[in-house]
Amino acid sequence: MIEIEHVSKSFGEKTVLKDVNAAIQDGEIFAIIGPSGSGKSTLLRMINLLEVPDGGRIVVDGTDIHAERRRTLEIRRMMAMVFQKPAAFNESVYDNIAVGLRMRHVPEREIQTKIVDALEVIGLSGYEKRRAKTLSGGEMQRVALARALVTDPAVLLMDEPTANLDPVATATIEDLVLRINREFGQTVVISTHDMLQGQRLAHRIGVLMDGVFSQVGTPREVFALPKNKHVARFVGIENIVSGRIARMSEGVAEIETDFGTTISAVTPLSPGTRVSVCIKPEEITLHLAEYPHTSARNALGGKVARMTAFGPLMRLVVDCGIPISVLITWKSAEEMGLSEGSRVRISFKASAAHVVEDTGA
Amino acid sequence: MIEIEHVSKSFGEKTVLKDVNAAIQDGEIFAIIGPSGSGKSTLLRMINLLEVPDGGRIVVDGTDIHAERRRTLEIRRMMAMVFQKPAAFNESVYDNIAVGLRMRHVPEREIQTKIVDALEVIGLSGYEKRRAKTLSGGEMQRVALARALVTDPAVLLMDEPTANLDPVATATIEDLVLRINREFGQTVVISTHDMLQGQRLAHRIGVLMDGVFSQVGTPREVFALPKNKHVARFVGIENIVSGRIARMSEGVAEIETDFGTTISAVTPLSPGTRVSVCIKPEEITLHLAEYPHTSARNALGGKVARMTAFGPLMRLVVDCGIPISVLITWKSAEEMGLSEGSRVRISFKASAAHVVEDTGA
Amino acid sequence: TGTSDREANLNPSETRTLLLATTTSLYDTGLLDALKAPFEKEYNAKVDIISAGTGTALGYGENGDVDVMMVHDRAREDAFIENGHGIDRRVIAYNYFVIVGPEADPAGVKNMNPEEAFTTIREKGLADPAQVKFVSRGDNSGTHAKEKAIWNGAGFNYTTDITKSGDWYIEAGTGMGATLVMADEKAAYTLSDIGTYLAYKDKIALVPVVSEGEILLNVYSVMRINPEKHPGVNSSLAKDWINYLITPSTQKTIEEFGVETYGEPLFFPAAGNWDTMGVNRSEVEGPVV
Amino acid sequence: MGYIIDGLMEAFHLIVSLDPDVMEITVLSLIVSLTATVVATTLALPFGTAIKFTEFPGKKVLINLIQTLYSLPTVLVGLLVFLLITRHGPLGFAGLLFTPQAMILAQTILILPIMVGLTISALSGVDETIRDTIISLGATRLQFLTSIVREARFAIFAAVVVGFGRAISEVGAAILIGGNIAHRTRVLTTAISLNTSQWEIGTSIALGIVLLAIALVVNTGVTLFQQR
Amino acid sequence: MGYIIDGLMEAFHLIVSLDPDVMEITVLSLIVSLTATVVATTLALPFGTAIKFTEFPGKKVLINLIQTLYSLPTVLVGLLVFLLITRHGPLGFAGLLFTPQAMILAQTILILPIMVGLTISALSGVDETIRDTIISLGATRLQFLTSIVREARFAIFAAVVVGFGRAISEVGAAILIGGNIAHRTRVLTTAISLNTSQWEIGTSIALGIVLLAIALVVNTGVTLFQQR
Numbered sequence A, B: 001m002i003e004i005e006h007v008s009k010s011f012g013e014k015t016v017l018k019d020v021n022a023a024i025q026d027g028e029i030f031a032i033i034g035p036s037g038s039g040k041s042t043l044l045r046m047i048n049l050l051e052v053p054d055g056g057r058i059v060v061d062g063t064d065i066h067a068e069r070r071r072t073l074e075i076r077r078m079m080a081m082v083f084q085k086p087a088a089f090n091e092s093v094y095d096n097i098a099v100g101l102r103m104r105h106v107p108e109r110e111i112q113t114k115i116v117d118a119l120e121v122i123g124l125s126g127y128e129k130r131r132a133k134t135l136s137g138g139e140m141q142r143v144a145l146a147r148a149l150v151t152d153p154a155v156l157l158m159d160e161p162t163a164n165l166d167p168v169a170t171a172t173i174e175d176l177v178l179r180i181n182r183e184f185g186q187t188v189v190i191s192t193h194d195m196l197q198g199q200r201l202a203h204r205i206g207v208l209m210d211g212v213f214s215q216v217g218t219p220r221e222v223f224a225l226p227k228n229k230h231v232a233r234f235v236g237i238e239n240i241v242s243g244r245i246a247r248m249s250e251g252v253a254e255i256e257t258d259f260g261t262t263i264s265a266v267t268p269l270s271p272g273t274r275v276s277v278c279i280k281p282e283e284i285t286l287h288l289a290e291y292p293h294t295s296a297r298n299a300l301g302g303k304v305a306r307m308t309a310f311g312p313l314m315r316l317v318v319d320c321g322i323p324i325s326v327l328i329t330w331k332s333a334e335e336m337g338l339s340e341g342s343r344v345r346i347s348f349k350a351s352a353a354h355v356v357e358d359t360g361a
Numbered sequence C: 001t002g003t004s005d006r007e008a009n010l011n012p013s014e015t016r017t018l019l020l021a022t023t024t025s026l027y028d029t030g031l032l033d034a035l036k037a038p039f040e041k042e043y044n045a046k047v048d049i050i051s052a053g054t055g056t057a058l059g060y061g062e063n064g065d066v067d068v069m070m071v072h073d074r075a076r077e078d079a080f081i082e083n084g085h086g087i088d089r090r091v092i093a094y095n096y097f098v099i100v101g102p103e104a105d106p107a108g109v110k111n112m113n114p115e116e117a118f119t120t121i122r123e124k125g126l127a128d129p130a131q132v133k134f135v136s137r138g139d140n141s142g143t144h145a146k147e148k149a150i151w152n153g154a155g156f157n158y159t160t161d162i163t164k165s166g167d168w169y170i171e172a173g174t175g176m177g178a179t180l181v182m183a184d185e186k187a188a189y190t191l192s193d194i195g196t197y198l199a200y201k202d203k204i205a206l207v208p209v210v211s212e213g214e215i216l217l218n219v220y221s222v223m224r225i226n227p228e229k230h231p232g233v234n235s236s237l238a239k240d241w242i243n244y245l246i247t248p249s250t251q252k253t254i255e256e257f258g259v260e261t262y263g264e265p266l267f268f269p270a271a272g273n274w275d276t277m278g279v280n281r282s283e284v285e286g287p288v289v
Numbered sequence D, E: 001m002g003y004i005i006d007g008l009m010e011a012f013h014l015i016v017s018l019d020p021d022v023m024e025i026t027v028l029s030l031i032v033s034l035t036a037t038v039v040a041t042t043l044a045l046p047f048g049t050a051i052k053f054t055e056f057p058g059k060k061v062l063i064n065l066i067q068t069l070y071s072l073p074t075v076l077v078g079l080l081v082f083l084l085i086t087r088h089g090p091l092g093f094a095g096l097l098f099t100p101q102a103m104i105l106a107q108t109i110l111i112l113p114i115m116v117g118l119t120i121s122a123l124s125g126v127d128e129t130i131r132d133t134i135i136s137l138g139a140t141r142l143q144f145l146t147s148i149v150r151e152a153r154f155a156i157f158a159a160v161v162v163g164f165g166r167a168i169s170e171v172g173a174a175i176l177i178g179g180n181i182a183h184r185t186r187v188l189t190t191a192i193s194l195n196t197s198q199w200e201i202g203t204s205i206a207l208g209i210v211l212l213a214i215a216l217v218v219n220t221g222v223t224l225f226q227q228r
């Protein structure tokens, strides 16, 4: 188990981590997401003993790793890290992957088998003799992963390991990580800026923001029920509307938004509270303006302001006084004959509006 | 205009580019996508005169750039490149961004204004005095972009410029690129492994595979009508079924798949041709098994084998003899009460099945 | 043990070794090489010669790092012996210093006596330093000591009248050879031991202008390092070496040395010439016991 | 140990008393060696950069030869320069022999190979990505040179310090070319040699300490400069 | 120029004829300087690594002092070693004066600062990410040392070549400590000095060329070794 307790870290004047807390279970895949510069790499580096916290401690299997200097090597050898900027030794790919094993005095024959297998898995068979410095960005990232994996670490730390990989290669790597996690119960701590990757891989996600974990939870929790509007915005909830709870009726809150409209939503918060209402674009149903009113509590009229492709979906921005993003399938867009300027109605259930308290900032 | 004509390149024994051809228009945003190691960076580096083609030529505004050595500097100065592994000069962030301007003898006062503006745009205001070597991965990537942009290049080359950025920062950068492209008519050549980014940004996309552009076209063309099954697989079309055109009836081909089922599809190919049928997961409609038959030509029964989150959507793998991926909204999944093991029917229109000829390999 | 030979310590089967320190000008004549071969054979020993500046050579001696010392600077030898470092000095040979200068002899000192010549050079040098110059060893070597003696003999105070008196007087601070080369380059006068001059004669354009005069006498001696002060020096072999040098046959070798190469002898044997050199007879002929 | 203590005391005394003779030779040492270092650096930077970043046949051999010249004995350099500037030599007309200028020439020749070699070595330490970035940003040849040198500045300063160290500590060429003439071409090393040959060990050590002291001052200056 | 041509001819003759005297002093030169280089390298690698990768107060000052010692005049080193090993010196009992062993000692001391300094410089050229990677992979102290040195090997070999060059070309210490005794402590540089003092310029140049020739051989060996 990796317990991160009140960890803080500053570089010069700049405080990067204020008070980071988390407990990562054995065998868990824990993803750290957060804006660029929020300290993801710093945190991973501290777990890997490459950086020392200014305050707090990191406890691995009961050992305060930064305090027990005598056990440093042992602790490091049970971990392996894949760096965000993978460094290539000025050697062959083979020798690059072999480094960790040679340090552990693994017999050369075994090393060879392991490396051949690893190269196979990462899709770089036959690259043994290549000078690692000449690899492409994605190739080097995979070699760095192989270098970490061959040491069979109990804890695998990965800092944006697929940043330079295309979806197909990424899928391979993710499958690999999932497999070793399942088969060998390896603990994996991964930082990623790929929200989908967090969703696909992680058992739990920690959202690192402003020096703390703003939220730690399952992917569902984080993506569907963000704790505050910053997390909400970061995880891609585009529709965030500020307002105040005006009253409660039948367990449903009426929220007066700052734009005049009223939104009904389910929330335990009491009247008078200032809140943000988060509505995921995919939770919104879109109809042509003439469509009969639905049962959904919330319905707004508007005009399609922009239509853009969004992978398998189409993203519409509907101007209802405030711009609201809506995701629909290409099919329905086509069926409805939508185009920019079309008059539409959007609606969403009271339960689809996620309400979070506004706490300053 | 950048004309890439029969360009080839080998490193030692390894042929990376065989015969690359493309014409990139002035003011166009051209995205290069392709698997890791396919030569995207190499191609960009050749346009930037950092690498010399073994064969073929690259013509920029009528000049064969690798032949006219006298004009090298002039040509380089009309371009700017953002490297995949951005290099930081061992100086402050300010000095890092100023390099290109100082080379062009821009007055220091103007440099200062430009840098302050650029830092503002990339979200790193106040970073002027930071040692660039200590920046986080994403911060450095943005600084490298600023370094390129401040020189006001006519051609902007970007090698996976947002690989290390979170979606929010990515969106900022993309907006920036779109804006300068619109406002100043800058030509942009970008390599990316982010399919959505290709879709969002590019006017046209070139798919680099096996040393050639397998397909060049608008995002819609590339993603909806991939030229062959490799491109199809690469752009994320998960359902690719091999078969043979058995007969044509009423302009619709009956394709006998290698798995026994028959698929109806629209195609100009003639009977007897071996083909792959590509069906995008989002084009497939999913019903509970008891649902009355639809008008769709193709309908198959099966069982839900796996359900996984896919961002705003849910991805199901339905076992219909062959595994078929289907994307549906969380809402419909919920409404239908789906779970792993549920018996379902999938259907798709004949026009939704994209047929490509199988040409060996 | 009294004669704990360091060579023997390193390699017991090796022959005994005598460490001999000497000044460069003597070593460079090749005389010592000529003398050591028969000695090595006769005494089944090895003679290792260290050549250095007079000061350095004496320095090695003061520290007891060598067994035998051969220099030509009586004043400093006396001090050395007085301080108890050296004993059993024997004079083995002598010759004369020469004042050399450009063929054209711009100061016109040819055939003057040394003191007169020096006086004239100084006078003309002060008047026209572009034409008349003097290069001094300037290194407190035996030769330099002699030069100072001549200046004194001519009635000058060396430090006040000569050094820093003008551009004509060049204090080189190097070896004899380098000084000769410098004098040649600058068409200047200088004082040289005859051995070095003869060795350089073909390479430079300087000619002897004054070679006679008592004050030019140059006496070479040998002494051993005092084993009481420096236990461990190879004392017995050192005695053998000194005695070997004063034997008539060795003296004859000294007398003949160089004739073949230079057409004239480089040294006069000490034997029988104690008067000329102004030393005691015992210092020339008395065997060391 | 006595000598060393003597030497230290004497050095201290010479330094605080600003002994005029010592001052004179110290200043000359500094002038000669600093000038030689500056000249050699000025030559080594473009040469080194050209060799490093140009591909030509025999490049490896050339680098090997340059490295071989690290072993150039100072006396040999002295001799070669002597033959060049002696009255009868090709440059004899200039009357350079036994002048500080000639010593500068000799020391420049002496340290040039090591400065070129270490410059190449320093530039090799610069990441290729930095090189690409400089070129890509549209550098002229000169801008490329200055940018890359700037990036390698720590290693280049190390090379400069090595060059200066070799120049100021060498004696073979200085004595042969300068002649160790008092008040004219006597520098610290030739003075140390002279004192040693006179077995003035205390003074030799004192002068050695003076030499190291000025080297310390120069290096501190260089270090502060490079950290600007 | 005549002398140079004479020197070249004589060098050629000396080399092809395998002149036994020249062979002897060449071999001794090689043994002394190579040994000193090896010893200094063996010391410089751990020292340099320790200094580079440990933070301690006064680190910058220490590095500055080490760089200052690049300027150590060879004569001064000779004197200090002399005072150490002279009969009445602290190590006098060992009888090291006028032996090749003592010359090795002196040359080791002479080149140690430059080798430590250039090792530090070489290690500074290694990217921090490489350093982190080595540590992260679970290196022991020794493994860290060998890995980082391996990664910096080109720059370290450059340092070795500099050290060897300085060792084999120095004469001040060799002559004071070795005494330039024929068949015992005469090495190439002391022989060159001797010949120069006898104005045998042709022979001096010839010996200088021989010296450069063996430096070439050594450097080529090192180059080939490092490219393995």
Ligand SMILES: Nc1ncnc2c1ncn2[C@@H]1O[C@H](COP(=O)(O)OP(=O)(O)OP(=O)(O)O)[C@@H](O)[C@H]1O
Binding pocket: A011, A012, A014, A016, A034, A035, A036, A037, A038, A039, A040, A041, A042, A043, A084, A193, B134, B135, B136, B137, B138, B139, B164
């Ligand atoms: N040595 C340093 N000196 C000053 N600031 C530093 C230093 N190292 C890191 N930082 C700053 O600390 C912050 C956190 O850096 P870190 O690399 O952990 O971010 P990150 O979350 O991994 O970002 P990214 O997603 O861009 O990789 C950044 O703003 C970075 O600029």
Ligand SMILES: Nc1ncnc2c1ncn2[C@@H]1O[C@H](COP(=O)(O)OP(=O)(O)OP(=O)(O)O)[C@@H](O)[C@H]1O
Binding pocket: A134, A135, A136, A137, A138, A139, A164, B011, B012, B014, B016, B034, B035, B036, B037, B038, B039, B040, B041, B042, B043, B084, B193
């Ligand atoms: N100097 C070189 N020697 C040998 N092979 C090289 C060299 N440089 C590049 N390659 C190979 O050329 C291929 C193309 O490299 P390139 O960097 O262009 O790929 P890429 O498409 O940008 O990949 P990625 O998406 O991983 O960045 C890679 O397989 C790479 O290993």
Ligand SMILES: [Mg+2]
Binding pocket: A040, A041, A042, A084, A159, B136, B137, B138
């Ligand atoms: Mg990071």
Ligand SMILES: [Mg+2]
Binding pocket: A136, A137, A138, B040, B041, B042, B084, B159
């Ligand atoms: Mg690439």
